[in-house]
Each structure stands twice: as structure tokens, then as C-alpha cells.
Amino acid sequence: MFDIAFNTFDEIINMKGHGIYVWLVYSISILIIVLSFTITRMRIKNICKRININNASG
């Protein structure tokens, strides 16, 4: 169960011709998830900044 299913790095990339599908799906999905976190955090930071500016100006 804990033996790696591939012998070389090339096999990991190619996966007998299916690597393009597998790696494309994982890379795009990870990018979407990471972007969701980044954009949400940035928007929270921006709104906190705006609230603080409004608060300071009374």
C-alpha cells in the first residue's frame, strides 16, 4: 500500500499518457482554491482599512 506506483520522475509526469489530464485538473483546482483564500483575505484587509479610515475621520 505504501510503495510508490511509479519508478521514475518521467513516469510520474507522464502517467502512461494520462499525466496531462491528472496534473491539469490538480493544478487548476489548487490555483482556484489558493486564489479564493488570497482574494478573500485581501478583501478583508481592505475593508478593515476602510473602516479604520472612516473611524479615524469621525
Next chain:
Amino acid sequence: MYPYLLFIGITTLMIGWIWGVLYAPEDFQQGNSYRIIFLHVPASIFAQTIYYFMSICALMHIVWRVKLAAYLIKSAAPIGAMITFIALFSGSIWGIPTWGTWWQWDARITSTLILFIMYLGILTLHGSFSNLEKADRLMSILVIVGVVNLPIIKKSVDWWSTLHQPASISTSGSSIDPSMLMPLLISIVGLGFTLISLGILSSRLYILNREKNKKWVLEHV
């Protein structure tokens, strides 16, 4: 709590994905393309789970007028749309080597597309009203109406003859070998924690945005 959940989620998800993509054995029929399952199945599960969560919130908002429930719907909907898109996208790419096509208008795929459109519709509907209380109410009603699609997604593979395979995991057991099932279950748990932490972040953003003129927000920030 958010950083801890995110840490647990990402660590678990990485263990599940690395195990599944690199260590699980090759499938005798689908070859290595089946490794998309470790992303596609968790994404599909949470595409529906998030909608169930939203429908409970919608019920709470309609029946008891709980304002926070409407805020949670509005925070969860973009995450639901995102994860449904990932489920559709990963399924389409998986379909190319397995079925020879990236799209088929079969019952499971079409009902999942309707779920994605429902998420976008909920967000669009809420954004089109300047009266936010009215927007909350109508959004909750639309969420309740959309619940009818969930059993259709679940049962579509049993009710109709579809290209999509029937469920491999159910309450009565699993048809997947344990060497593939274990990383799949770990991936489901990992994605769950990751999405909960994104949900906390998203609801924080929406509550701050909505209540930005309230005294408690000024004190909190």
C-alpha cells in the same frame, strides 16, 4: 480557530492527494486517469453539502428571521459555486480519456450544471437588490426552491441510464479497493476542513461588509 482548521485541512488534503496520486495502485480499467477521483469525488460531495447547509440556513431565515443565517447563505454561495465548478471541470477532463468526450448531456452532469447555475443565480439575485433585507428573503426562497435539484443529482444515476457511473461509496459499503478508498476518504476530510476555514473567512468578510457602519464592527476592527 480559522488558522487551525486551515492547517488541519491543507495537511490532511495533501496527505490524501499525495497518497492517491503517487502511492495508490493503477486502476486496471481506467489506468492512471482515475487518480482524478481524489479531487473529483470530494468536490462533488461538497458541492451538494454546501447547498444542504445553505438550505438549512434559508429555512432558519424564513421561519425564525435569523439575520445571521442569510449572511451565511451569502458567504457560502461563492464557495459552493467554486467547488461545483471544480467538480464539473475535473469530471470533464476525466471524461476525455475515459469516455472519449469532455461533455455529455446525461442526467448526473446536467443536474450538477443546474446546481452550478443555481449558485450563480442566488448570488446574482442577491446582488440585484438595493434593499438588502428584501434580497435576503428572496435569496432564501430561491435556495429552498433549488433543494429539489439535490435528490435529482443523487438519484440521477439510478433513475436514468447515464454515462456517469453509479455511486462507488454508499452507506451500505464501498466498491472501491481499500488501497484507493483510504486516500479518497482522507481527501474528503481534508477538503471539508479546508472549505470550512474558507467559509469562516468568507463569512467574516461578508459580515464586516454588511455591518461596517455598526458600532460593534468599529470596536472590533
